[in-house]
Amino acid sequence: MTSIPLVALVGNPNAGKSALFNALTGARQKIGNYPGVTVERHAGRLALPDGRPVELIDLPGAYSLDPSSPDEEVTRDVVTGAQAGERLPDALVVVVDAANLENHLRFTLQLIALGLPVVVALNMVDLARRDGLEIDPVALARELGVPVVPTVAVRRRGIAELKDAIGGKVTGANLREIQAGRGDGDEFDFTLDARRARAIARRAIVSETPARKFNQRIDAVALHPFFGPLLLAGLLFVMFQAVFAWSEAPMGWIEAAQGWLTSGADGTLADGYFKSFLIDGVINGVGSVLVFLPQILILFFFILLLEATGYMTRAAFLMDRLMARFGLSGSSFIPLLSSFACAIPGIMATRTIADPKDRLTTILIAPLMTCSARLPVYAIIIAAFIPNNSIGPGIGLQGVVLFALYIAGIVGAMGAAFVLRRTVAKGSSASFIMEMPKYQLPMLRDLVLGLWQRAWIFLKRAGTIIFVTTIALWALLSFPQAPEDSPLSQTEYSIAGRVADGLHVVMAPIGFNEEISLALIPAMAAREVAVSALATTYSIDESDEVQAEQSLTQQLQSRWTLPTALAFLAWFVFAPQCLSTIAVTRRETNSWRWPGFMLLYLFVLAYLAAGATYWTAVALGL
């Protein structure tokens, strides 16, 4: 057992906990999972002023010790020492929003009553001042009986003082002597605690001048019955255009690096399996996916930005009524928007939805949101088959096609929700109660840290799942070696080619060629693998030196028809081609029933959509 003191950050949602965690630990963070649940465990190290190290964990935001979600359950279990795989913290740092003292103090009182040493971080004092609120930390400390440190986490203010206060709570003397006083939340009288909290807040607030209505002024536009929806639609459109426009240059650099590596390996290595493995499998396979990292990061940047500024809940508010028509609520909007980056965090974010049927429906339709793993697939097909024409100032045809694919996913999802809520997920209509946090200018540093974590997860995926499946596919495609005089190409002759033959029987009617049937198999691991699988297939088939230098785009243009390309796009709008999503659905719904159902209905939809697209395109003579 380690002797490093463990300190937990606890607080209400929107108290600025994560920013404080970043300010205290810097970039030295480790993200893991609590055993048995999908709740993320964020841990980091900080050094006290006297040099002693402390392990800090950032607990999920909670409103009370009476949990209504798996996240809140973890928070309660950690602070009461009941969480498997986590020791009882030596001290708590309770993060309180200064501008929301009354409400956050109620949870603080519950936490203090547990009996663990507590330091209160009176956070966002700058925003409170902006609202005309002056708080006396000394009076608050006296009322609560614990140290109170004013902080502005996003501006890194009060951090040294907070470290001092933490140091005072984790001295050797009091370590391991304290036992949690009260074990569960049931004993608390909620209303009594709330009223006590309000009384304490009244005594700690020194002055209150009429607020400068900063939030109201923004909300007057953002929540305006006409301009609000217009602004939301505009923001989303800019976001998707930016994904294409801003990523051009960095994608070029990655492609250049890939080319440089290929020619380097080509010049120095002797011909043979190892060279083929390195160039076709490793460099081209992994590189063809890595090149989409800039687009994925731009998308995550926008989502992190919308969340950090506080706009995301406004979007949920605007969307609630519309979503209600499909049996959902505005609460589903945030998980679904996150699903545009990746369905996995999206499905995990459904935990904030209280109603089980509402939550189940959101989980089942989350894979229909166009996740970033589809971008590589869409991007390569669009680049190859849709002309790069401008159809208006700043609006490109390629961007519009991409936008249309996103819309197709959304329309499909809403249609599915409508049907699911009337059949398998029938229940009382969904509810919507949501806190709308204050607007905030996010710190670039916090955004960069968030992006870095996403990038790291993506690179780890590229480095493991994609790498392994690409290698396995390379092997399946390279063996057995086709004899010189074989009428079949290497791909057709290989093990993979023979497997694809079987699948092709099913896929041929919807316009899929053999290479697509083949690429769909490894793409079950992750959608973006479809691109690297096609790249690997074509680069293995090319014995001719000249043709080998053709890009994947040129290969596709010469081998696919437009109807096939469009059918392929339609397939990827619906197909559940991602094992991680299936696995997380299994964990979140606690049975194989729902992930099984998800696989089935999405494959049926994908087949029908791809078929309809192909037949229509052929009939139109495209």
Place this chain on the structure above:
Amino acid sequence: MILVSLDDLPLRQSALIAAINWSALSPADAKRLRELGFDEGVTVKPLHRAPFGRDPIACKVGRMTIAVRRAHASAIEVEVPVS
């Protein structure tokens, strides 16, 4: 003093919560409303109504802005001072 339901309170009109009909709300909704500071004697002010059906409503409750559906608002009775 006159009593009206929160759903009928005009925008930007402050009022005190007089009574909440907890039994008209689902237990989960009631819990969340309590956690977000809804209680008798608390000041409430509707600020915005969403487009499409004027539902949900964004209300100032204490110092927080909370979005609730009209169904919740109609279970909350508020006191308006008569001017």
